[in-house]
Amino acid sequence: MILYDYWRSTASYRVRMALHLKGQPFKTVPVNLKEGEQKLEEHKKINPQGLVPALVVNGEIFTQSLAVIEYLDETCIGAPLMPKDEEGKAKVRALSHIISSDLHPLNNLRVLQYLQNELNVNDENKQKWYEHWIHEAFQTLETMTEPDALYLHGNHITMADICLIAQMYNVERFNIEVSAYPKLNNIYNHLKNKAEIKAAHPSKYEK
Numbered sequence: 001m002i003l004y005d006y007w008r009s010t011a012s013y014r015v016r017m018a019l020h021l022k023g024q025p026f027k028t029v030p031v032n033l034k035e036g037e038q039k040l041e042e043h044k045k046i047n048p049q050g051l052v053p054a055l056v057v058n059g060e061i062f063t064q065s066l067a068v069i070e071y072l073d074e075t076c077i078g079a080p081l082m083p084k085d086e087e088g089k090a091k092v093r094a095l096s097h098i099i100s101s102d103l104h105p106l107n108n109l110r111v112l113q114y115l116q117n118e119l120n121v122n123d124e125n126k127q128k129w130y131e132h133w134i135h136e137a138f139q140t141l142e143t144m145t146e147p148d149a150l151y152l153h154g155n156h157i158t159m160a161d162i163c164l165i166a167q168m169y170n171v172e173r174f175n176i177e178v179s180a181y182p183k184l185n186n187i188y189n190h191l192k193n194k195a196e197i198k199a200a201h202p203s204k205y206e207k
């Protein structure tokens with residue numbers, strides 16, 4: 001398997017966690033987002049959206065991190081990343097989408113660059129924008145989480161936790177204060193030292 005990724009990309013980090021949890025060996029092809037390599041025609045042949053990640057399996061290209069994670073879960077042995085029951089699956093997808101569909105796209109590089117370069121939003125307001133969407137999503141997730149929970153759903157790590165861990169890394173990177181969410185911090189602190197999660201950490205893929 002070949003993963004087109006960028007070490008700091010949260011969506012790429014999600015897929016790396018899934019690959020490590022599944023015990024799947026993979027190679028990475030770094031796409032430097034800071035240098036704009038995602039917008040090159042060469043990369044768009046891999047991911048027509050001009051984004052990372054993209055996973056190549058036996059010559060077939062898969063994009064969209066959540067779709068890739070579910071694909072890996074359904075086709076590879078290793079730790080299950082989704083509950084077995086349909087109700088549980090729907091709940092894990094809902095939790096995952098709060099981060100991946102409703103939060104992450106608003107704070108993505110191309111959106112921040114558009115705010116800054118096209119709409120002349122200054123650094124202070126850009127940071128306010130960033131934090132606003134983090135807090136909105138985190139407040140919701142905190143409310144949806146049971147006290148003392150070790151996972152966002154059920155009794156093993158799922159795609160929803162993968163989304164949370166990557167988002168927490170991003171929050172740490174941008175120095176955003178999230179102590180107001182003890183249940184989310186509890187889950188993150190419980191999972192971040194798991195060997196497979198550590199192995200997927202951005203610092204291990206820095207190029």
Ligand SMILES: N[C@@H](CCC(=O)N[C@@H](CS)C(=O)NCC(=O)O)C(=O)O
Nearest residue numbers: 009010011051052053064065109110
């Ligand atoms: N929904 C997509 C999001 C992919 C995405 O937005 N990737 C970001 C990095 S985390 C990216 O490639 N950004 C490049 C840019 O904004 O130009 C997924 O989950 O795969």
